[in-house]
Amino acid sequence: MNQTEAFHERIDEALHNDQMRRNFRSALSGIQAKREQQFPDDAQLQALREQARAVRANALVKQPELLEQLEAKLTENGIRVHWAENPEQANQIIADILDAATAKTVVKGKSMVSEETGLNTYLEQRGIEVVESDLGEFIIQLAEEPPSHIVAPAIHKNRQEVAQLFHRFYPDLPYTEDINQLTETARQILRDKFAHADAGISGVNFAVAETGTLCLVENEGNGRLSTTAPRVHIAITGIEKVVEKLSDVPPLLEILTKSATGQPITTYFNMISRPRQAGELDGPQAVHLVLLDNGRTRIKVDEQLLDTLRCIRCGTCINYCPVYVQLGGHAYGTVYPGPIGIALEPQRLGIDQVGSLTSACTLCGACGQVCPVEIPLPKLINRLRAEAVNAGREASPLIGRGALRNKTEATSWKLWRLVYANAFVYRLFALAATRLRWLTPKKLGGWTRYRSAPKPAKRTLNELARQKGFRSE
Amino acid sequence: MSKTRDAILRRLRDNRPTDQPLPSPYRKPLGWDSEQRIASFTERMRAVRGDVYRTTPADWARTAAKLCEERGLKQALVGHGPIADQFVADASDSVDIRRYAQPVEEWKPTLFRAVDVAVTGCRAGLAESGSLVLWPDRNEPRLMSLVPPVHIAVLDATRLYENFAEMLAVEQWAAGGMPTNALLISGPSKTADIEQTLAYGIHGPKSLITLIVE
Ligand code: SF4
Numbered sequence: 001m002n003q004t005e006a007f008h009e010r011i012d013e014a015l016h017n018d019q020m021r022r023n024f025r026s027a028l029s030g031i032q033a034k035r036e037q038q039f040p041d042d043a044q045l046q047a048l049r050e051q052a053r054a055v056r057a058n059a060l061v062k063q064p065e066l067l068e069q070l071e072a073k074l075t076e077n078g079i080r081v082h083w084a085e086n087p088e089q090a091n092q093i094i095a096d097i098l099d100a101a102t103a104k105t106v107v108k109g110k111s112m113v114s115e116e117t118g119l120n121t122y123l124e125q126r127g128i129e130v131v132e133s134d135l136g137e138f139i140i141q142l143a144e145e146p147p148s149h150i151v152a153p154a155i156h157k158n159r160q161e162v163a164q165l166f167h168r169f170y171p172d173l174p175y176t177e178d179i180n181q182l183t184e185t186a187r188q189i190l191r192d193k194f195a196h197a198d199a200g201i202s203g204v205n206f207a208v209a210e211t212g213t214l215c216l217v218e219n220e221g222n223g224r225l226s227t228t229a230p231r232v233h234i235a236i237t238g239i240e241k242v243v244e245k246l247s248d249v250p251p252l253l254e255i256l257t258k259s260a261t262g263q264p265i266t267t268y269f270n271m272i273s274r275p276r277q278a279g280e281l282d283g284p285q286a287v288h289l290v291l292l293d294n295g296r297t298r299i300k301v302d303e304q305l306l307d308t309l310r311c312i313r314c315g316t317c318i319n320y321c322p323v324y325v326q327l328g329g330h331a332y333g334t335v336y337p338g339p340i341g342i343a344l345e346p347q348r349l350g351i352d353q354v355g356s357l358t359s360a361c362t363l364c365g366a367c368g369q370v371c372p373v374e375i376p377l378p379k380l381i382n383r384l385r386a387e388a389v390n391a392g393r394e395a396s397p398l399i400g401r402g403a404l405r406n407k408t409e410a411t412s413w414k415l416w417r418l419v420y421a422n423a424f425v426y427r428l429f430a431l432a433a434t435r436l437r438w439l440t441p442k443k444l445g446g447w448t449r450y451r452s453a454p455k456p457a458k459r460t461l462n463e464l465a466r467q468k469g470f471r472s473e
Numbered sequence: 474m475s476k477t478r479d480a481i482l483r484r485l486r487d488n489r490p491t492d493q494p495l496p497s498p499y500r501k502p503l504g505w506d507s508e509q510r511i512a513s514f515t516e517r518m519r520a521v522r523g524d525v526y527r528t529t530p531a532d533w534a535r536t537a538a539k540l541c542e543e544r545g546l547k548q549a550l551v552g553h554g555p556i557a558d559q560f561v562a563d564a565s566d567s568v569d570i571r572r573y574a575q576p577v578e579e580w581k582p583t584l585f586r587a588v589d590v591a592v593t594g595c596r597a598g599l600a601e602s603g604s605l606v607l608w609p610d611r612n613e614p615r616l617m618s619l620v621p622p623v624h625i626a627v628l629d630a631t632r633l634y635e636n637f638a639e640m641l642a643v644e645q646w647a648a649g650g651m652p653t654n655a656l657l658i659s660g661p662s663k664t665a666d667i668e669q670t671l672a673y674g675i676h677g678p679k680s681l682i683t684l685i686v687e
Pocket of ligand 1 (some may be wrong): 371418
C-alpha cells in the first residue's frame with residue numbers, strides 16, 4: 001500500500017470513530033477558551049510573540065556556537081554531553097549509559113524526541129523496564145498507543161476508557177470513573193516506581209548555553225521526580241532547543257505555558273545545571289544530555305524551511321486545526337501530528353515517505369495565527385505541497401521532491417489549463433458541461449467518499465449575466 | 474562520538490542563515506509596591522489551590538505547627554539552617570520532626586511512605602505568576618519540596634519580585650553561576666490529562682502552603 005492509500009485508510013478509520021471525535025471536540029474547545037483568556041490584550045500578545053520569535057531565530061543563527069558553548073558549560077558543570085546523528089545512535093548511547101550504571105529500571109518524563117527514536121521499545125527489548133510517569137503517557141503506555149497530541153498525549157481517551165484500562169491492568173484497585181480517584185490510583189502505582197527506579201529519562205524544553213542549564217516545564221512533578229529520585233538522569237533533546245541566555249527564558253516560558261494550556265505558568269519550572277555535588281543529600285549522581293540531529297541540520301539548509309525549527313512544541317497549532325479536530329493525532333501516522341507535523345515530518349522523513357500529510361490541510365491559516373513564535377505554517381505547508389508534486393524547484397534540500405506527482409492528475413491540470421487559455425474551447429466546454437449535466441458521474445473518487453457529487457448549473461454564469469443585461473467583453 | 478559532533482557542527486556552520494535578528498532583553502516592569510505584590514501572589518496561588526497565610530518572623534513556626542495539627546500531619550521533615558531550627562524550637566511539642574540528615578539512598582522508603590509534611594524556606598517569590606523560587610541545597614535537599622504530600626514554604630515578603638524577568642535582572646543569576654537545581658513552584662502538583670479536567674496531587678505535594686513572613 002502506498003503512503004497516500006495508507007493515510008486515507010487511517011483517515012477513514014478516524015472519521016468513523018464518533019466517540020473519539022467527540023472527545024477531541026470537547027477537549028480542544030476547552031483548551032482554546034483557556035488560551036484566549038490568557039491573552040486579553042492583542043497588542044501585548046503580538047509583542048510577546050515577536051520577542052519569542054526573535055529569541056528563537058537568534059538562537060538558530062548562532063546555533064553552532066551556542067551548542068559548543070552549551071557543551072562546554074555543561075561539561076564544566078559535570079554533565080556529560082553526547083551527540084547523535086540518528087535515532088539508532090541516540091538509543092545506543094542511552095542503552096550504553098544504562099548498562100554502565102547497571103540500571104535495570106527507568107522512570108521517564110514526557111519526551112517527544114524519545115518518540116522520534118522509539119526509545120521505549122528499544123530499551124524494553126534489552127530487558128530494561130521503562131515506565132512512563134506523566135499521567136497521559138502512562139495511560140497510552142498501558143494502551144500500547146503512541147501519543148495523539150504532543151502536549152496532551154491521551155487527549156483521545158475519555159474517563160470511561162481510562163477507568164477500564166486501569167481496571168484491566170490493576171484489577172485489585174477499586175474500579176472508578178471519578179477523575180480525582182483515577183488520579184489518586186495513578187499516584188499510588190507510580191510512587192513505588194519513583195522510589196525504586198535506577199535511572200530517570202526526560203526531555204528538555206530549553207537548554208541555556210550561557211549557564212549550561214536544562215529547563216523542564218511540567219505540572220505533575222513526575223518530571224522532577226524522574227530527574228531527582230533515581231541515581232542517573234539522562235536528558236534527550238533535539239539540537240534546535242538551545243537558547244543563548246538565561247534572560248531569553250522568561251518570555252519563552254510565558255508564551256509557552258499560556259499558549260499550550262492556557263495557564264499563566266506551569267506548576268513546576270525546573271532548571272538543572274549539575275549532578276549532585278559533594279555534601280548534597282539527593283539528586284542524581286550523574287547527569288547526561290543526548291543531543292539529537294535526526295534531520296534537523298538538513299532543514300537548516302533552506303532559509304524558508306528554517307522557520308520550522310523555531311517550534312517550541314506548545315501544540316497550539318494542533319489545538320486550533322480544524323482538520324486535526326476531525327481526525328485526531330493517530331491518523332497522521334507520524335510522531336508529530338497537526339500543522340507542525342505536516343510542516344516538520346515531510347522535511348524530517350522525506351516527501352516520498354509522508355508527503356501525503358500535506359493534503360490534510362485546508363490552508364485556513366488558523367495555525368499561523370496562533371503560533372507563539374510566528375512560524376508561517378500555512379506558507380510552509382503550501383511550499384511542501386508544491387514540492388511534493390513538482391521536483392523542478394531549484395536548490396531545495398527536501399528529500400523525495402516530486403514523489404507524489406501523479407500522471408493522471410498532472411494531465412488533467414494540463415488539460416484544464418488548455419481549456420481556460422482558449423476562449424473558443426472554453427465556451428465549448430462550458431456549453432457541454434451545462435447542457436450535458438445529466439451525464440455528470442455520481443461517483444467522483446475521493447470527493448464523493450464523504451460528500452455528494454456536485455452537478456453543474458443549467459446555464460453558465462456568463463449566460464445568466466447576459467440574460468440579466470450585463471454586457472462586457 | 475566526536476566524529477558525529479563535528480559533522481553536525483560543520484553542517485550547521487555551512488548552512489548559516491543570513492537574517493540575524495537581535496532580541497532585546499525582555500523586561501516587563503509592572504510598578505507594583507509590596508502590598509500589590511502580596512495581593513497578586515496570593516490571588517494567583519489560590520487560583521491553583523495553594524494556601525497562603527500572612528504571618529510574622531516570631532509567629533510563622535507556631536502557625537505552621539497549628540496547620541499541621543489541624544490537618545493531622547504527624548511526621549514533619551525539616552533540613553538544617555534557621556528555618557529548620559525555628560520550627561524545631563517552636564513546634565516539636567505538636568509534631569514529630571525529623572531532620573533530612575543522610576543521603577536519600579539510606580532512607581528512601583521512609584521518605585516516600587512515612588513523611589506527611591516538609592517545611593522549607595525559599596529564595597524568593599514571583600508576584601505576577603504566583604510562584605515560589607527555590608534553590609535546594611545541602612541544608613534543604615531537592616526532594617523535600619516534592620515527595621511529602623504537604624509542603625509548607627516560608628517566604629520572606631521583602632523577597633517578592635514582580636516576575637521572573639525582574640528577578641533574573643536584579644539577582645544576576647547568570648553572572649553568579651547557577652545552583653545544582655533551581656525551581657519555580659506555582660501551586661500543588663496537578664494534571665489535566667484525563668478529559669482536560671484538573672486534578673490535584675498527582676505526583677508531588679497535594680497541598681502547598683505558603684507562609685508570607687512580614
Ligand atoms: S508550530 Fe508553533 S504553535 Fe505549533 S507547536 Fe510549534 S511553536 Fe507551537
